Amino acid sequence: MTEFENTVAHGLERIAKATSDDDLERLRIEYLGRNSSISQTLSGLAAEPKEKRAEIGKAGNEAKQKIGAALEARAGELAATRMGKLAELEAIDVTFPAPPLDRGHIHVLNQVRSEVETILERLGYQVEEGPEIETDWYCFEALNLPKGHASRDLQETFFLAEDESIVLRTHTSSVQIRAMERLRTPPIFVIAPGRVYRRDNLDATHLPYFMQVEGLAVDEGLTVGDLKGTLLYLVQSLFGPERRVRMRPTYFPYTEPSFEFDTLCGRCGGAGCRSCGNQGWLETGGCGMVHPNVLRNGGLDPDQYTGFAWGFGIERMTLLKYDVEDLRLFYENDLRFNEQF
Ligand code: DAH
Numbered sequence: 001m002t003e004f005e006n007t008v009a010h011g012l013e014r015i016a017k018a019t020s021d022d023d024l025e026r027l028r029i030e031y032l033g034r035n036s037s038i039s040q041t042l043s044g045l046a047a048e049p050k051e052k053r054a055e056i057g058k059a060g061n062e063a064k065q066k067i068g069a070a071l072e073a074r075a076g077e078l079a080a081t082r083m084g085k086l087a088e089l090e091a092i093d094v095t096f097p098a099p100p101l102d103r104g105h106i107h108v109l110n111q112v113r114s115e116v117e118t119i120l121e122r123l124g125y126q127v128e129e130g131p132e133i134e135t136d137w138y139c140f141e142a143l144n145l146p147k148g149h150a151s152r153d154l155q156e157t158f159f160l161a162e163d164e165s166i167v168l169r170t171h172t173s174s175v176q177i178r179a180m181e182r183l184r185t186p187p188i189f190v191i192a193p194g195r196v197y198r199r200d201n202l203d204a205t206h207l208p209y210f211m212q213v214e215g216l217a218v219d220e221g222l223t224v225g226d227l228k229g230t231l232l233y234l235v236q237s238l239f240g241p242e243r244r245v246r247m248r249p250t251y252f253p254y255t256e257p258s259f260e261f262d263t264l265c266g267r268c269g270g271a272g273c274r275s276c277g278n279q280g281w282l283e284t285g286g287c288g289m290v291h292p293n294v295l296r297n298g299g300l301d302p303d304q305y306t307g308f309a310w311g312f313g314i315e316r317m318t319l320l321k322y323d324v325e326d327l328r329l330f331y332e333n334d335l336r337f338n339e340q341f
Contacts, residue, residue, distance in 0.1 A: 004063040007037055015070045021078065024071055031067045038063050108341035109211060109330055112238075112318045113193050116213050119237040120191050123230065125215065128182070128190040130175035132197070136165050142177040142297040143254040156199035168197035172214035173254060173311055176290075179216055180298025186305050187219040193314070204326040211314035218290065218300060218307035224257070227287060227308035235263050235284070239321060242269065246281055255288025255309060263320060275323065282320055285312025 011031045018024050030036060042060045045053050106114075117127055130138070136147075145152055158168040175192035183190070192214040200206040217226070224247075232245045243266060247259040263284045265276035272278040287310030292302035315327050322341070324330070329337050 003041070004038065004059050007031070008063045008066050011067045012070050015067070015074050018074055019078070021075065024075055024078075028071055032064055038067075107330075107338065108318055108322070109314055111341060112321065113211065113213065113314050115238060116234070116314070116317070117191065117193065119234055120215065123189070123233065125189045125191045125217075128175050128179045128192045129194065130169070130172070130178045130192060132169055132195055133160060134167055134169040134174045136167060138174040138177050139167050139169050139171070142294065143173055144291050144293045144297075145253045149253065158197050158199055170198055171196050171311060172212040173309070175214055176216050176254070176294065176309060177298045180218065180295075180300055184299065186300065186307075187217075188307075189217050189219075191215050202328065204328065207315065207327050207331065210327070212311055213314060214309070214311045216290070216307060216309045218295065218298075218305050220305055222289075222306045222308055224289060224308070227289070227310070230308075231261055231287065231310060238317065239263065239266060242266075244270075245284075247287070250286070252286055252288055254291050254294050255286075256291045258286065258288035261285055261287050261310070266320070267323070284316065284320065285310055287311070 011027065015024070015027055018027060031038065033039065038060055042057065045057055048056060121127075139157075140149075140152060141147070157164075157170050160166040160168065172192045172194050175190075175194075179190045179192065180188060194211065195209055196212050197209045200208055202208060215230070217230070228245065228247060231247075235243050235245050242264070244264040246262045246264070248262070250258050250260045252258040261284050262279075262281035264270050265273065265280055265282055267273045267275040268280060270280040272280045276282050287308065290307035290309050295302040295305060295307060315330055318324065318330070319327070
């Protein structure tokens with residue numbers, strides 16, 4: 001009798017101290033399992049004297065019930081505590097500052113494009129737009145590039161019509177004539193940023209489409225000096241005051257004289273390094289004084305007006321600014337790349 005009572009008293013004490021469901025399960029096995037002292041005593045009843053069997057059996061079952069009830073009660077308490085803690089943990093503090101949202105931002109090429117626009121707008125230029133699907137006239141013919149002219153081969157063209165009269169524009173120079181037609185009377189100071197297309201194979205330095213900015217200035221008395229001053233202002237505003245501009249004579253059908261312009265290498269300051277292929281200068285774009293035929297095709301009198309024009313690739317400008325090594329990165333949209341700018 002007292003043996004059961006002892007066992008129960010002991011058991012209840014330990015159950016009250018249990019802190020987890022695992023504890024409780026171990027106690028259940030210890031007190032109620034087949035090898036527990038209570039179960040052992042009950043299964044050994046047959047060996048007890050007849051008159052005592054009922055009494056022991058009853059006491060044993062009561063002991064089991066008490067322990068069982070205590071286990072259940074403690075399990076309930078533990079669950080309640082857990083829920084209480086959870087409620088506390090998950091309580092929302094509405095005054096707590098929210099973590100910053102991952103916002104998108106302007107792609108680096110468009111950043112440079114707007115920077116170029118802002119810089120030139122300060123000089124009085126206005127932005128003109130032209131179509132990416134263009135006629136042969138605006139893209140070539142009006143720019144002093146007649147059919148069969150050798151320099152048409154310089155640009156690998158995507159033709160959109162069997163007779164080659166409609167093209168994907170190969171350069172933003174196509175906007176020059178459109179701007180002269182629309183604005184009609186000089187001074188005309190326009191820039192035309194936009195996408196252009198060429199049948200080039202994709203590699204680290206070639207893209208089948210890319211972006212250019214075209215510049216066109218037409219007025220009375222404009223000179224090569226004005227052209228160079230404009231390019232210098234642009235390059236120094238974009239890259240810093242230590243960068244200089246150099247012009248080398250070349251040939252474009254729509255300008256006379258024509259130049260390629262280079263920017264002083266920012267890495268080595270002109271001494272020559274890996275970035276500039278030991279040249280000290282980085283090729284930047286093309287430019288020149290607008291050819292009289294082009295002015296004429298734009299409806300302007302080349303005896304009264306002169307003009308200068310230039311064109312360069314935005315990817316190339318961005319590469320000069322940030323030292324990016326592979327043009328393809330601009331279009332792959334890998335966020336690890338994009339997020340750096
Ligand atoms: N259209 C030329 C190109 O795509 C760039 C260019 C050269 C534009 C000379 C001009 C220019 O306006 O005068 O490579």
